[in-house]
Amino acid sequence: MVVRRADVARLAGTSPAVVSYVLNNGPRKVAPDTRARVLAAIEQLGYRPNGIARSLRMNRTMTLGLVVPDMSNPFFAELAHEIEEAAFAQNYTLLIGNAAEDDGRQTAYVHTFLARQVDGLFLVPAHGPVTCLPELQRSGVPWIALDRTVPGAVAPALLADNRGGARAATEHLLAHGRRRVACIAGPQDVVPATERVAGWREALAEAGVRPSGMSVWHGEFGRRAGYRAGHELLAHGEFDAVFVASDEQALGVLRALLELGIRCPDDVAIASFDGIAAAGYSTPALTTMAQPFAEMGRTAVTLLLDRMETPDSVVDIQPMPVSLVARGSCGCPDPPGGEADHPEVTS
């Protein structure tokens, strides 16, 4: 039924080894006409080498794994997309696992990927304990953390400039003359969230503004959480601006403001973080600190491949720079839809 290497060899009148030589521009040279016969036989039989057998022999699967906390969050979806792109460009296939913010599933995926002999692994840890850490460490598979750090891990982490970006966003709100600037953040135990709050604080402090006691909201990333945060934090008119730690949350905030009859940016200005595509199409479009998704994807892949070659190299990774994309939600003129998601065009 299935056609194997030996079948090709028989038809071409050679040995199986020669077929390998041809397919891999093998370690041995092959006479031109023999090569032609082999290629003809391959074509005629429709032979496709068995990648599994190849992986077993080579001890390489050309597969990378990526475990993200929540695929329904466009930030992770876009990040995953770009990593996949970069991996594909290097002839690697990416396995994507969605932990759905559940440590059990996260562990299950790490486990599955290790069993499948991935050559390397990206982990965007779900918040809370990372049960799979010991297994991951002892597996010896090279891995790196993305977007968040893993407490107690020896692996490097590729992070955005969370603090600097949050600071820049808040400064931009202050530059619009806003002074009562709230902060809607992520879970208290993940680094990007705490760093972004820190950046917000820095900007306020530098401007000599003292935030009121109740001006920080902590909760999940995600649209629904932002929606709740908007209702809980902004209903009473105490604030004239808000820095939101993620675009997803900000979209929920926009929706909440609509229901509360609060106008954006007139009554409350918004600046957020991430730079997902959807931020360019909301009403008003979101002013946001854009993360360089494509570059992050490429960097992440490069970093991991390097680590696969020299596992013990000590690298210190620079935070990825983020860039302000000014749109309508902060009070800036709202650019036409679809343009602002190409910040490289406008800059």
Add this chain to the structure above:
Amino acid sequence: MVVRRADVARLAGTSPAVVSYVLNNGPRKVAPDTRARVLAAIEQLGYRPNGIARSLRMNRTMTLGLVVPDMSNPFFAELAHEIEEAAFAQNYTLLIGNAAEDDGRQTAYVHTFLARQVDGLFLVPAHGPVTCLPELQRSGVPWIALDRTVPGAVAPALLADNRGGARAATEHLLAHGRRRVACIAGPQDVVPATERVAGWREALAEAGVRPSGMSVWHGEFGRRAGYRAGHELLAHGEFDAVFVASDEQALGVLRALLELGIRCPDDVAIASFDGIAAAGYSTPALTTMAQPFAEMGRTAVTLLLDRMETPDSVVDIQPMPVSLVARGSCGCPDPPGGEADHPEVTS
């Protein structure tokens, strides 16, 4: 360095075969204390079976492939997500390939997945020619098409009730008293687009409304295309409603209306198709025909697994029912954000 089955066997004082028996509740029985020794040795050494070797021996990889036309479109992202969920529940890992509407990449992914010996494949074909079809057919790997049909293929296709849904959406706009109903559709050569246009026509015909000549716009799915369509089709005030063939496009239309100073739903009512999560958070939230993503994912996986067991079975697949989710864009009361993406709660 790496620990193999033989190492476990040595430590447990048995043969490698017995280790297999224990791990798989093997074809042979194992004495209780032997089993205990083996398990202890596995634990002590941190042994993980090599999935590649296992796949080679079993001739099964427990892997399914999915090739989608455009991962940056949330519809496909959500669909992929649900398929992955369903596959995971059946202990299958899903490989996801993003063709980016490029036939070359589509072919490359199909090729890669076949080389990796996937046990089955889902294909959401990019529009245009499907070059990889011969290779796919002759590979003998069971596969099914999703969302769109593949011309000339013998594989079954799982489709939504595109015509009926489009018809219902248009009828809903008519029920709001709108009579000048435009249609923004997808590419002319994909089935869901043409079917949705057909449904729109049916509804108009039944209501005795004759569409004007220039009331259908054809183009890409996706936000940017919708944005363009909005500007091109709705700028002159000829229409008081529009049926949009996808939520993604509709989000672009909303943005275009905002820039044109046209109010939604007051001046132009919108109903669209797909039921992606983002549709519940726009301003106003979108009235849409929701596809049952989770059910489609489960059905798709079940269908493919069935086909893997009995490759030659002839099944005819019912179209998946879609359901109207009424929100603000058509003129219905706009429900609170985040609620309407749980249509099962409200119905």
Add this chain to the structure above:
DNA sequence: AAAGTTTGGCAACACGTATTGCCACCGCTA
């Protein structure tokens, strides 16, 4: 012509697992 060198190719093995043929041993019955 003899010796060295290059070319082209084949047989054999290894990768790590699942499974099957076979066997030793124990306890029971006639």
Add this chain to the structure above:
DNA sequence: TAGCGGTGGCAATACGTGTTGCCAAACTTT
């Protein structure tokens, strides 16, 4: 004591590939 069924376990093989040791023949050099 001989026969017999059942239990537990082992050696060996196959899965399909990449690579290496080895060799024959052709070609080059002395």
